[in-house]
Amino acid sequence: MTLPQSEETAVTPAVAAHGRAGLLRRLLRNPVAVTCLVLLALISLASLCAPLLTSQDPAHTSLTESLAPMSGKHPLGGDGVGRDVLARLLYGGRTSLLGALLAVAVAVVIGVPAGLVAGYYRKWFDAVSSWVSNLLMAVPAIIVLLVVMSAVGQNTYLAMAVFGVLMSPGVFRLIRASVISVREELYVDAARVSGLSDARIIRRHILPVVQAPTIIQAAQMLGLGIVIQSGLEFLGLGSATQASWGSMLNDAFANIYNKPELMVWPGVALAVTVAAFGLLGNALRDALDGTATRGRKPRGTTPRKPVAVKHSAPPEATDALLALEGLTVSYPTAEGEKTVVEGVSLTVRRGEVLGLVGESGSGKSQTAFAVLGLLPPEASVSTRQLVFDGTELGNLGRAEMNRYRGRRIAYVPQEPMSNLDPSFRIGAQLVEPVRRHLKLSGAEAKAKTLALLERVGIADPERVFNSYPHQISGGMAQRVLIAGAVSCEPDLLIADEPTTALDVTVQAEVLDLIRSLQRERNMGVILVTHDFGVVADICDRVTVMQTGTVVESAPVRELFAGPRHPYTRMLLASTLEDAEPRSPLSRIVPASIAGVTDPAVITNSVHQEGPA
Amino acid sequence: MTATMNGTPRKDVPAEPLLAVDDLVVEYPAKGWRRPPFRVLKGVSITIGAGETLGLVGESGSGKTTLGRAVLGLAPVASGTVHYAGKVISGLGAKERRALSSDIQVVFQDPYTSLNPAMTVNDILSEPLRVAGTPRAEAEKRVRDLLDQVRLPADAGERLPREFSGGQRQRIAIARALSRDPRVIVCDEPVSALDLSTQARVLDLFVEIQERTGVAYLFVTHDLSVVRHISHRVAVMRGGEIVETGDAATVTTTPQHPYTKRLLLAAPVPDPARQAERRAERQRLAAAMAADARTNTPAIASTSGDRA
Numbered sequence: 026m027t028l029p030q031s032e033e034t035a036v037t038p039a040v041a042a043h044g045r046a047g048l049l050r051r052l053l054r055n056p057v058a059v060t061c062l063v064l065l066a067l068i069s070l071a072s073l074c075a076p077l078l079t080s081q082d083p084a085h086t087s088l089t090e091s092l093a094p095m096s097g098k099h100p101l102g103g104d105g106v107g108r109d110v111l112a113r114l115l116y117g118g119r120t121s122l123l124g125a126l127l128a129v130a131v132a133v134v135i136g137v138p139a140g141l142v143a144g145y146y147r148k149w150f151d152a153v154s155s156w157v158s159n160l161l162m163a164v165p166a167i168i169v170l171l172v173v174m175s176a177v178g179q180n181t182y183l184a185m186a187v188f189g190v191l192m193s194p195g196v197f198r199l200i201r202a203s204v205i206s207v208r209e210e211l212y213v214d215a216a217r218v219s220g221l222s223d224a225r226i227i228r229r230h231i232l233p234v235v236q237a238p239t240i241i242q243a244a245q246m247l248g249l250g251i252v253i254q255s256g257l258e259f260l261g262l263g264s265a266t267q268a269s270w271g272s273m274l275n276d277a278f279a280n281i282y283n284k285p286e287l288m289v290w291p292g293v294a295l296a297v298t299v300a301a302f303g304l305l306g307n308a309l310r311d312a313l314d315g316t317a318t319r320g321r322k323p324r325g326t327t328p329r330k331p332v333a334v335k336h337s338a339p340p341e342a343t344d345a346l347l348a349l350e351g352l353t354v355s356y357p358t359a360e361g362e363k364t365v366v367e368g369v370s371l372t373v374r375r376g377e378v379l380g381l382v383g384e385s386g387s388g389k390s391q392t393a394f395a396v397l398g399l400l401p402p403e404a405s406v407s408t409r410q411l412v413f414d415g416t417e418l419g420n421l422g423r424a425e426m427n428r429y430r431g432r433r434i435a436y437v438p439q440e441p442m443s444n445l446d447p448s449f450r451i452g453a454q455l456v457e458p459v460r461r462h463l464k465l466s467g468a469e470a471k472a473k474t475l476a477l478l479e480r481v482g483i484a485d486p487e488r489v490f491n492s493y494p495h496q497i498s499g500g501m502a503q504r505v506l507i508a509g510a511v512s513c514e515p516d517l518l519i520a521d522e523p524t525t526a527l528d529v530t531v532q533a534e535v536l537d538l539i540r541s542l543q544r545e546r547n548m549g550v551i552l553v554t555h556d557f558g559v560v561a562d563i564c565d566r567v568t569v570m571q572t573g574t575v576v577e578s579a580p581v582r583e584l585f586a587g588p589r590h591p592y593t594r595m596l597l598a599s600t601l602e603d604a605e606p607r608s609p610l611s612r613i614v615p616a617s618i619a620g621v622t623d624p625a626v627i628t629n630s631v632h633q634e635g636p637a
Numbered sequence: 638m639t640a641t642m643n644g645t646p647r648k649d650v651p652a653e654p655l656l657a658v659d660d661l662v663v664e665y666p667a668k669g670w671r672r673p674p675f676r677v678l679k680g681v682s683i684t685i686g687a688g689e690t691l692g693l694v695g696e697s698g699s700g701k702t703t704l705g706r707a708v709l710g711l712a713p714v715a716s717g718t719v720h721y722a723g724k725v726i727s728g729l730g731a732k733e734r735r736a737l738s739s740d741i742q743v744v745f746q747d748p749y750t751s752l753n754p755a756m757t758v759n760d761i762l763s764e765p766l767r768v769a770g771t772p773r774a775e776a777e778k779r780v781r782d783l784l785d786q787v788r789l790p791a792d793a794g795e796r797l798p799r800e801f802s803g804g805q806r807q808r809i810a811i812a813r814a815l816s817r818d819p820r821v822i823v824c825d826e827p828v829s830a831l832d833l834s835t836q837a838r839v840l841d842l843f844v845e846i847q848e849r850t851g852v853a854y855l856f857v858t859h860d861l862s863v864v865r866h867i868s869h870r871v872a873v874m875r876g877g878e879i880v881e882t883g884d885a886a887t888v889t890t891t892p893q894h895p896y897t898k899r900l901l902l903a904a905p906v907p908d909p910a911r912q913a914e915r916r917a918e919r920q921r922l923a924a925a926m927a928a929d930a931r932t933n934t935p936a937i938a939s940t941s942g943d944r945a
Contacts, residue, residue, distance in 0.1 A: 210750050210753075211745045211746075211747060211750045211751035212750065212751050212752055212753040214706075214709075214711055214743070214745070214751075215743060215745065215751055215752075215810070215813065216753075216764070217710075217711065218709050218710075218711070218738060218741070218742060218743045219738055219742075219764060219765035219768060219813070219816075220735040220736070220737075220738025220739070220765060220768050220769065221735075221764070221765075221768050222731075222735065222768075223731070225768065229756075229764070230753055233755055234755075384832035384833060384834065384835075385803075385832055528696040528697055528859070529696065529859065529860075529861075529900060529903045529904050530696065530899055530900065530903040532903065532905075533902075533903035533905070533916075533919060536905075537916075537920070555832065555833060556905070557833075557907035558904065558905030558906055558907050558912065559905055560907070561905060561906060561907050561908055561909045561911075561912040562905040562912050562916060581909050582909050582910070585907065585908055585909055595834060596833055596834060597907065598837075599833045599834045599836065599837040600833065600862070600907045601837075601840075601862035601863060601865065601866045602862055602906055602907050602908070604866060606865055606866050606867075606868075606885065606886065607844050607866065607867065609841050609844070609845075610837035610838070610840060610841055610866075
């Protein structure tokens with residue numbers, strides 16, 4: 026609930042809702058969508074202008090012209106009772122399109138308001154309308170339509186209106202679900218506090234969000250409407266005097282041995298129209314997601330490329346567990362490569378806790394992930410040197426890296442809950458790596474895991490071992506993950522904001538746990554954090570990062586006693602601990618040092634969004 | 638301006654509080670048929686004077702956010718009352734509640750979801766003004782003035798929220814709250830999603846606005862150092878109840894209630910030597926409490942702060 030999220034861990038930031046103008050533009054960039062739109066426009070135009078395109082009456086029968094061949098008078102020939110096929114095709118389009126439009130209009134007119142009211146107000150209306158919609162969805166549509174047609178006569182439009190009612194639950198459920206999710210957004214609460222009436226909130230904040238999904242749904246329902254309508258006509262249930270693609274199929278079916286090509290025209294018209302509506306719906310959805318045009322590099326195509334691997338001994342090789350030198354990480358963006366970490370060097374000794382401190386966008390998490398070899402594939406990573414316990418990791422393949430990761434270099438994440446698989450028991454998730462890395466039997470691994478759970482301060486290890494992640498608290502989940510991280514007796518533990526998501530009392534206990542495990546096992550620890558209190562509590566040395574570079578590295582007491590870099594001084598001055606209550610904080614150090622010439626100038630936004 | 642004070646916030650509790658919450662109970666219906674509702678607030682009472690900041694501090698699940706939402710009319714009040722300027726404002730109808738929007742405003746925690754991503758900053762800021770019937774030209778002028786008050790450039794109005802950083806978005810949210818000169822702003826963790834240096838600047842802005850306009854804050858946060866910095870008085874919440882209330886300096890340095898003590902000792906100090914002392918004291922207290930628990934009540938759960 027109260028977690029300051031570190032944006033650089035989110036490599037692909039959630040895409041905010043797009044404006045409608047953007048949607049149309051993206052749609053027009055998709056060739057499939059453009060083709061569908063053009064085809065549908067042509068079909069609609071041809072049906073509308075039927076009287077201009079043919080002088081024949083689609084209902085005029087003439088036995089002498091039964092199954093007439095193509096001719097000047099009948100460009101597509103005559104059907105079984107001598108009606109002009111072209112005229113029937115053109116006029117039939119009207120019936121099919123209008124019928125489908127009617128069905129969709131009825132479904133939208135019923136479904137949208139009902140969905141809005143049910144989703145926004147919930148309560149009894151939601152219960153009743155959801156019940157009715159479930160009932161409607163359970164009813165077999167074709168049978169209802171057959172009953173209606175036989176009861177009130179063969180009226181195509183009436184049948185399509187009834188079909189619209191039967192389709193309305195689809196719209197209702199879609200709208201209701203979108204409204205419920207938007208209604209949870211804080212900006213809707215803010216609008217209520219601002220004194221907006223419900224009608225105005227729905228118009229300004231909720232309708233724009235449900236618009237796009239409604240349009241997509243409508244496009245797909247149009248295709249469905251045409252199919253159902255033609256199906257009814259094909260069964261001979263449409264009005265006898267009205268031309269339609271379905272009744273053309275019916276006639277063609279009767280003459281299938283005499284003139285099979287009669288099937289072709291209505292068949293092609295139906296297939297093209299329905300496919301165009303379907304594909305247009307998909308294209309709309311893609312445009313809405315913004316995923317269709319964005320190419321992604323396939324996984325694992327950019328191996329880490331050490332610029333110049335020196336095989337000479339690293340400078341502090343005597344006791345350095347990890348020596349990282351000249352790490353640079355960059356991401357491809359629309360404006361070219363964007364470097365998020367540049368020339369970062371750090372060392373961790375055995376039994377030492379290194380704090381990696383910085384604000385969001387400083388590249389601290391990217392640095393940690395680079396050491397773990399867990400950066401996304403589109404990242405290009407280069408190091409002069411990444412030596413772990415005497416081995417250069419920079420040019421290891423994935424399989425070789427896996428021997429280190431988990432076994433000798435362990436990781437504790439920021440969000441304990443999202444790092445446990447909700448569908449497996451906790452025990453199973455902990456036992457698996459122990460068995461794999463330490464080659465233990467199932468029973469041995471279980472005994473070791475239970476002992477570890479007890480070690481991390483879990484009162485009832487057996488119960489937690491058999492629990493699912495949702496059954497335990499966040500603090501407990503973080504203990505479980507720490508148990509998992511140390512289960513293979515790693516030499517280096519990388520913890521990325523391990524206590525940021527936790528309450529302060531739980532944070533204190535988890536830090537105590539990390540400290541005692543670290544001392545007991547003489548582990549090296551890299552602790553990524555933004556909190557100087559946490560640094561003061563647990564770290565031996567501190568590396569301060571700002572916008573992708575290291576600005577200062579010092580033993581912890583030295584850093585707090587005499588920070589040398591102005592940025593470090595600014596950060597320490599921003600802590601509230603020793604500030605006079607209600608006194609101005611930012612005046613102490615000019616904002617220019619913070620990397621922003623003016624606090625109001627929009628420079629941070631790029632970093633806030635993270636590399637994407 | 639509806640400011641009632643001449644810029645100097647008062648530290649004592651005024652005789653007639655601007656906002657008074659009395660024995661408030663908030664319940665959410667439980668899932669399932671005929672289950673008893675879930676009681677989030679169990680009889681909470683607070684008062685806030687004009688121009689005063691009441692800091693409301695607590696851990697997750699303590700009900701601090703719900704109390705703020707109840708003041709805003711966004712949480713279902715089961716019993717108890719909320720008084721504003723002498724009138725009961727809990728359980729009002731939609732229309733009467735809307736009339737209060739010029740007096741009581743809000744700044745939410747998450748600057749990413751509290752601004753409609755599809756609206757420009759101008760639209761976001763002018764919406765509350767247009768609802769109140771302010772003519773368009775006047776609203777535009779007011780929006781420029783608001784952007785200036787929160788130190789955003791005038792051309793920010795044309796942009797969409799996603800073009801701004803977290804701190805800047807929070808400034809936009811503050812500007813929206815200020816648009817109709819409210820007398821109370823409920824601030825729900827407004828700085829906890831921000832970086833340290835950004836947090837400092839946004840806190841400065843809050844203090845400066847209060848000193849200029851005399852607005853009162855109900856400042857909800859989990860961070861004791863933030864609450865000490867911004868508040869005149871502090872209320873500590875736990876499990877839907879207030880365990881301690883008092884002067885900010887007293888509560889945050891020499892707390893009386895054992896829970897507040899635990900909270901204070903658990904918050905790490907950015908100073909290695911002092912933090913080592915604080916840690917030792919916390920561990921000593923925890924050991925003493927554990928020993929206490931063993932002798933007095935044998936069947937006590939492990940760490941009580943460790944709830945889901």
